[in-house]
Amino acid sequence: MKKFFAALVAIMLVAVFAVSLAACGKSEPKVKIIEFDLASEQYGVAIKKGNTDLKESIDAIIAELKSDDGIEYNGKRVTYQAIYEEEMDALLKQETISMGEVKKTPTGAENELVVATNADFAPFEYIVGDTYGGIDMRIAQIIAAELDKELVVVHYSDFKAVVPAVESGDADIALAGLTINDERKAVVDFSEPYYDTTQRIAVAIDDDRFDDCKSEKDVIEVLSGLKDIKAGAAEGQTGYFYLTGNESFGYEGYEFTTAQYKTVATAVQDLANGKIDLVCADKDPLTVAVHNVNN
Numbered sequence: 001m002k003k004f005f006a007a008l009v010a011i012m013l014v015a016v017f018a019v020s021l022a023a024c025g026k027s028e029p030k031v032k033i034i035e036f037d038l039a040s041e042q043y044g045v046a047i048k049k050g051n052t053d054l055k056e057s058i059d060a061i062i063a064e065l066k067s068d069d070g071i072e073y074n075g076k077r078v079t080y081q082a083i084y085e086e087e088m089d090a091l092l093k094q095e096t097i098s099m100g101e102v103k104k105t106p107t108g109a110e111n112e113l114v115v116a117t118n119a120d121f122a123p124f125e126y127i128v129g130d131t132y133g134g135i136d137m138r139i140a141q142i143i144a145a146e147l148d149k150e151l152v153v154v155h156y157s158d159f160k161a162v163v164p165a166v167e168s169g170d171a172d173i174a175l176a177g178l179t180i181n182d183e184r185k186a187v188v189d190f191s192e193p194y195y196d197t198t199q200r201i202a203v204a205i206d207d208d209r210f211d212d213c214k215s216e217k218d219v220i221e222v223l224s225g226l227k228d229i230k231a232g233a234a235e236g237q238t239g240y241f242y243l244t245g246n247e248s249f250g251y252e253g254y255e256f257t258t259a260q261y262k263t264v265a266t267a268v269q270d271l272a273n274g275k276i277d278l279v280c281a282d283k284d285p286l287t288v289a290v291h292n293v294n295n
Helices: 002-024 052-066 080-092 135-146 159-168 216-225 238-244 264-272 283-293
Strands: 031-034 040-043 046-048 071-073 076-078 112-117 125-128 131-133 150-155 188-190 195-204 230-234 257-261 278-282
Touching: 031 264, 031 283, 046 052, 046 159, 052 071, 052 080, 052 135, 071 135, 080 135, 080 283, 112 135, 112 159, 125 135, 135 150, 159 188, 195 238, 195 264, 195 283, 230 238, 230 264, 238 257, 238 278, 257 264, 264 278, 264 283, 278 283
Parallel strands: 112 150, 230 257, 230 278
Antiparallel strands: 031 195, 040 195, 046 188, 071 076, 125 131, 195 278
């Protein structure tokens, strides 16, 4: 069922791209995504290690949110699938969904739920004026409401600072499109997964090196044969570890050079400008970034 839903979403996204370009009279796209999944991963909520009560409460909230019936929030039933579809639809129309006014500075009050994030990872978290939006931010609102807590969102400009914020106790939890892996599980606990995703790569629209690929194996074979190229990925994110290799993630890496970027979007912009040859990232942020640079 999950594979079917993922395939259906991919088909919908391609259709949206085609309609958008035709309707708006846009110029030819500069970047394309190679539509093969390269690695599977799961996102979870990071929780301070040993806080069993909070983990159990969040697990129960996520289970209800992911169910067909969803969870009661603001007088209506809300499901994870509906949130995901609303966010992707808005961003592909180059719109945003604001979470509204939110407290940003913790006071140490007992009734606060402090959430660490890095709001440069649309559709999961992004900046909207002086507040935030995204799938994770909406989940944070639901968790806070269910726990009867006042939500406090702290944005860390460095993605690599998000997990340490939970480890140190500066934040109660983190929602930042965090892949669950052994390295992170050594310092924080994770909720049950709330989203399954994959890595994909993007290349210039006229790059034909992957045109004959029929499977993930074919893409990996092409990647393995690339030597004198420059790739890009967001620092601290799975795409970077996939390209460079990381034992905790189980990735061996490739021989070409990979530059680190602050965000997926800036890497894709450099790809569109011909400064690098490919970008690897989680499929949804990559989809949004490629759509934006092509429009």
